[in-house]
Amino acid sequence: MGEPTVIGLHSCGSALRQARLRRVAGRIEILALETASLPSGAAQADAGGPGSAPEGQGQTSPGPGAKRARGTLTAGSAECVASMPAPDVMTRCWTFPEADDARCRQMVAHRLESDLPVPIDQVVWGYRRAGPASSREFGTWVLAQAARNDRVGRHMSSLSAAGFQIDALTTEAEALAALCRHGLQLGEASGTEALILATDAEWVIAVLIAGVVRSVRRVHVEPDQLERACLQCRQWIDADQPVHSLERVLWCAPEEMADARQVLAETMGIMVKPVEPADDLIEAGGGRISTDRLARFGPAIGLALAGLFERGDMIRLAGQPEEAATPRRQRIERILARPWRWTAVAGAGVILAAVIHVGALAWETRKMDRLLDAQDQARSAMATLGPKIRAMQQLQRYRIDVEGIVADLCSPIPESMVISSIRLSRERGLIIKGTAGDLKTSFALAEALRKNDRFAEVQTGRTEPGKGGGFTITAELVGVEKLSSFSGRGGPWR
Amino acid sequence: MALSERDRRALVRGGIALGVIAVYFLGIDPLLAWYDALVSRHEANAASVARVITNQRKAGHYRDQVSEMEEEVGGLSTPKPYSEQITAMSEKVITAAQQSGLNLKGATPTAAIAWPEDPSLKQASILIDAEAGWENVFKFIAALYRTEGVLSVEQIELSGEGGKVVKLTISVLVKAPESSDDPWAG
Numbered sequence: 292m293g294e295p296t297v298i299g300l301h302s303c304g305s306a307l308r309q310a311r312l313r314r315v316a317g318r319i320e321i322l323a324l325e326t327a328s329l330p331s332g333a334a335q336a337d338a339g340g341p342g343s344a345p346e347g348q349g350q351t352s353p354g355p356g357a358k359r360a361r362g363t364l365t366a367g368s369a370e371c372v373a374s375m376p377a378p379d380v381m382t383r384c385w386t387f388p389e390a391d392d393a394r395c396r397q398m399v400a401h402r403l404e405s406d407l408p409v410p411i412d413q414v415v416w417g418y419r420r421a422g423p424a425s426s427r428e429f430g431t432w433v434l435a436q437a438a439r440n441d442r443v444g445r446h447m448s449s450l451s452a453a454g455f456q457i458d459a460l461t462t463e464a465e466a467l468a469a470l471c472r473h474g475l476q477l478g479e480a481s482g483t484e485a486l487i488l489a490t491d492a493e494w495v496i497a498v499l500i501a502g503v504v505r506s507v508r509r510v511h512v513e514p515d516q517l518e519r520a521c522l523q524c525r526q527w528i529d530a531d532q533p534v535h536s537l538e539r540v541l542w543c544a545p546e547e548m549a550d551a552r553q554v555l556a557e558t559m560g561i562m563v564k565p566v567e568p569a570d571d572l573i574e575a576g577g578g579r580i581s582t583d584r585l586a587r588f589g590p591a592i593g594l595a596l597a598g599l600f601e602r603g604d605m606i607r608l609a610g611q612p613e614e615a616a617t618p619r620r621q622r623i624e625r626i627l628a629r630p631w632r633w634t635a636v637a638g639a640g641v642i643l644a645a646v647i648h649v650g651a652l653a654w655e656t657r658k659m660d661r662l663l664d665a666q667d668q669a670r671s672a673m674a675t676l677g678p679k680i681r682a683m684q685q686l687q688r689y690r691i692d693v694e695g696i697v698a699d700l701c702s703p704i705p706e707s708m709v710i711s712s713i714r715l716s717r718e719r720g721l722i723i724k725g726t727a728g729d730l731k732t733s734f735a736l737a738e739a740l741r742k743n744d745r746f747a748e749v750q751t752g753r754t755e756p757g758k759g760g761g762f763t764i765t766a767e768l769v770g771v772e773k774l775s776s777f778s779g780r781g782g783p784w785r
Numbered sequence: 786m787a788l789s790e791r792d793r794r795a796l797v798r799g800g801i802a803l804g805v806i807a808v809y810f811l812g813i814d815p816l817l818a819w820y821d822a823l824v825s826r827h828e829a830n831a832a833s834v835a836r837v838i839t840n841q842r843k844a845g846h847y848r849d850q851v852s853e854m855e856e857e858v859g860g861l862s863t864p865k866p867y868s869e870q871i872t873a874m875s876e877k878v879i880t881a882a883q884q885s886g887l888n889l890k891g892a893t894p895t896a897a898i899a900w901p902e903d904p905s906l907k908q909a910s911i912l913i914d915a916e917a918g919w920e921n922v923f924k925f926i927a928a929l930y931r932t933e934g935v936l937s938v939e940q941i942e943l944s945g946e947g948g949k950v951v952k953l954t955i956s957v958l959v960k961a962p963e964s965s966d967d968p969w970a971g
Contacts, residue, residue, distance in 0.1 A: 652823055652824065656823065656826050656827045656830055659831065659833070662834060663830065663834065673844050676844065676847065678863040679855075680847050680850075680851060683851055683861055685902075685936060686854065689936055689937050690937040691939070694923050694927065697919075712942060714942040714943075715940065715941045716940040716941075774901060
């Protein structure tokens with residue numbers, strides 16, 4: 292995403308002062324400051340009202356040092372913000388009750404209709420909320436400005452003829468207000484004050500109340516008639532706001548005009564304070580802008596600053612329809628406008644996460660240490676259970692269930708069979724001896740034992756064949772753990 | 786002596802490089818070592834705690850099993866030395882025989898032999914000769930199996946009609962003597 296670039300176009304008679312600015316890493320870089328001349332027809336059409344003092348003594352053709360406007364700063368996709376000449380603009384300030392935009396616009400329209408000397412459909416107008424009303428009143432302070440349709444159209448035509456496609460046409464008051472807010476070191480502005488941008492030929496005078504420019508006027512200055520110019524300046528300010536109500540007079544002029552400042556201070560009877568450009572307003576080479584260039588191009592710079600910082604708020608009399616930025620986009624643009632700040636926030640977040648991570652690790656480790664210490668005590672209690680567990684496991688593994696085996700053995704023995712001995716041994720298994728009238732019963736018993744899970748390798752045989760039905764059944768015991776070292780009674784048990 | 790711009794730049798860069806090295810060796814490296822130690826200790830503790838939890842569960846299970854088994858077999862105890870165990874067992878065998886109606890002819894202990902599972906133990910046997918009906922024999926075996934110290938019936942022979950003659954071998958685990966107590970030890 293490229294840094295936004297804005298061109299401020301300030302027309303002054305036949306001269307067109309241009310300032311091209313862009314925002315770079317939280318600073319405002321002045322890419323170019325140039326003076327060009329408007330095409331002759333356009334300049335004549337746009338020649339100002341009674342207060343205007345055309346640069347170059349009314350000449351309409353380009354001066355030797357001036358360039359034609361066309362083709363100088365129009366390249367690229369930079370946004371163009373221009374201003375209507377101050378004499379063509381009517382300014383009003385009112386206090387309205389708090390209201391939404393639609394209602395506020397309606398109230399402004401009603402007031403303008405009653406205040407304007409021409410029907411409201413013959414003017415274009417705009418307004419801005421200038422902040423809360425003074426402590427004695429409730430509501431919002433609203434600044435409204437209007438200009439005649441034909442004047443606006445003529446001015447736009449002249450700029451168009453000069454090769455500019457204007458995105459926003461605003462007023463000089465807005466330009467100077469933006470300059471005060473973003474381009475000068477003024478400190479806190481709360482009361483009434485005057486700003487004078489003075490060059491050797493012309494002074495631009497603005498009266499501000501709480502940072503809002505109420506009126507703008509130009510005074511033509513002859514080098515040998517400084518007192519007259521100062522007197523004009525005082526009279527003009529006095530016509531708008533009483534001079535004694537001024538808190539300060541701000542002076543922006545080349546250093547060689549220190550005498551003029553002195554004379555003005557004596558005429559006004561108030562201290563005239565020189566102002567410096569803001570620290571973040573820098574030339575393309577990185578240096579600070581000189582007060583000479585600032586005084587000469589102040590309104591153009593102010594227009595570009597208004598385009599950079601106050602696009603949505605500034606009064607628009609004409610231009611391209613403003614692209615309605617969604618709140619989401621506005622939020623994203625606000626975030627992206629301060630990359631270093633967000634980088635710092637992200638860095639702080641990473642450090643915080645690292646601190647939390649390490650803190651949690653240390654805390655968990657300490658907690659587990661305590662748990663393991665407590666377990667050492669519990670382990671000694673468990674140690675007493677160990678021998679019992681071993682004894683239990685030995686019983687589970689080696690104890691022979693004699694009763695169960697004999698019960699399983701006896702259940703299939705038929706009534707006709709006589710058992711003479713039963714021998715059960717861990718190592719030698721089962722040996723049954725007995726007699727049966729019918730030898731088939733002994734085989735039936737052997738078959739029944741084979742089907743029982745406790746016995747395996749069941750063998751049957753006849754004993755003492757000459758004496759009738761004697762038999763022997765042998766079997767292995769399933770699930771009985773053998774001990775290789777067990778020796779019984781010390782020899783075969785017969 | 787005035788430093789040229791180039792010298793000043795070189796000094797600044799050298800200073801920054803030295804600063805970075807110092808910060809690494811005095812700050813970052815010890816911090817990483819401390820962090821590694823912390824992570825290792827945490828992992829070891831986590832493994833120990835997991836083992837403890839498993840052992841606790843296992844111990845609870847065994848405790849239940851042991852109590853069930855003790856209800857069934859009377860008691861579970863550590864094997865005693867041969868003489869002590871055999872003396873006690875002989876008395877218990879006689880008592881069990883009397884209670885079961887067994888006509889005891891003899892109860893002869895044998896010498897202890899090695900127990901293959903555990904060198905600290907030995908296996909001794911008691912050979913019992915008796916006369917009794919089968920029902921009484923099984924009462925006697927049941928009584929033996931509730932006697933503390935009896936491992937198992939190793940052999941049983943019932944002979945005679947109705948099971949008159951009984952020959953029984955029971956096994957008992959005893960504590961193996963210490964090596965110094967062994968008279969045959971070198």
